Amino acid sequence: MHKALKSIRLLAGGVILLMASACNGVFDDIYDTPSNATNVMQGQLFVNATSWKDWYYVDFDSLQQYVERKDTAGLQRAQTVFTAYPIPTTGASSDGKTGLYSYWFDVFGEGISKYERRGYTPTGAQPEPASWSLAFHRNNVRTNGGAVLETRYTSLDELPKNSSEFTGAVFTGDEWSESEVWADQSQMLSGIIGCQGITINKVLSSWLRINIPPMPPQFTLNSHVFIVRLKNGKYAAVQLKNYMDTSGTKCWLTINYKYPY
Template structure:
């Protein structure tokens, strides 16, 4: 399934966005806004991953606590409100570790496509802030785990999954890996085909459920509906599936995710 950007939204994307470095919901108790009446049911997440400037964190243990308390109303609310942590774009002190920071890459946007790219510069920055407890983090079409690993299945329905994760015990799960040109942060030089990217660990298997393609122009998204199994650092498993990535107003990267936890 393919959807294309609204050209007006693409033009607006060339404006410079200010970066923040605090975790809303951790340091100042502020959560991200969600639609007043989101279409969501138990076993689903509605994640606003539209921002270039921060990561949105989901903690499945916290969600499951509502299930154990039989607090359905609290659970539905928690499935739309998450901790957000801004992406650091500068170094507050010291010289850094030589790896953590913003990497500026040139992408062959108007030629062979963004798969062809070259590193142009590096600026050290602070380490990415994180909440104390989290399972998955989302940034537009990027997903990372908290020291977990991911398996892509051939299932396209949560109802068709085996009864539990024991069916996948012999499978190979892929951990996160270091990336320098996947998490696009600074678009102030986009007209020159230059993008500032965050150097960070990323799970490429899970991130493959929503792929950005350039060309064509305007850019297009490719959505994969497969169910993915995530092995969390606590030894538990969660099954996740991206059902939709378009918000009620047509904005891309509003992620509607089906999940089963613990699986």
């Protein structure tokens, strides 16, 4: 009986390690351009979104300025190097709901579709740059007051010439989430995960699904092109091309984009 329990604990520990490493990066210095990003082309982003603790932001207008100045080196760096904005763990919640939520997930049973809220800790608001269009955290995406439409196209080249073709289509804005932005692994051995309470765009976030079971987690890529209507009225087209780097580390996002569209 004792040997069986020990085996179960060892198996559970191994599974948790697999979960914890599933989206962990191998590059520690976020300020150096990763070596496997040298082939990133104009109209592509290469984002290390492996961190559980950080968000990364892109501003399409800033990228376009590099294009207009014909600053190829600056554009390459802006498409591959992103500053980490940590998820707050302390501070006061001004709205009574911003903070970290503890959720138990039935990882070893029915999977992460079964979960229960176990606690809440208020924190300060998520920091962000003065100007941004999209933010990335593992498989989560936010917009800055924008809205998103999933299209049937699987290539930017297939898109209609003008975004006016989508006039009248239903775009979806960001929605509040308390259980999808996994931020704290400290109690994972008990199936409890700390999640950030924050708005995310669930339509755009659907471009990468992490499913448990099975174990190790199964990643599903949705290669459709998404149209983002920014709060300034402009449009961008984005497509998740890949979610791994050249070494196979998951949550390295290669994103094709067209802006302005």
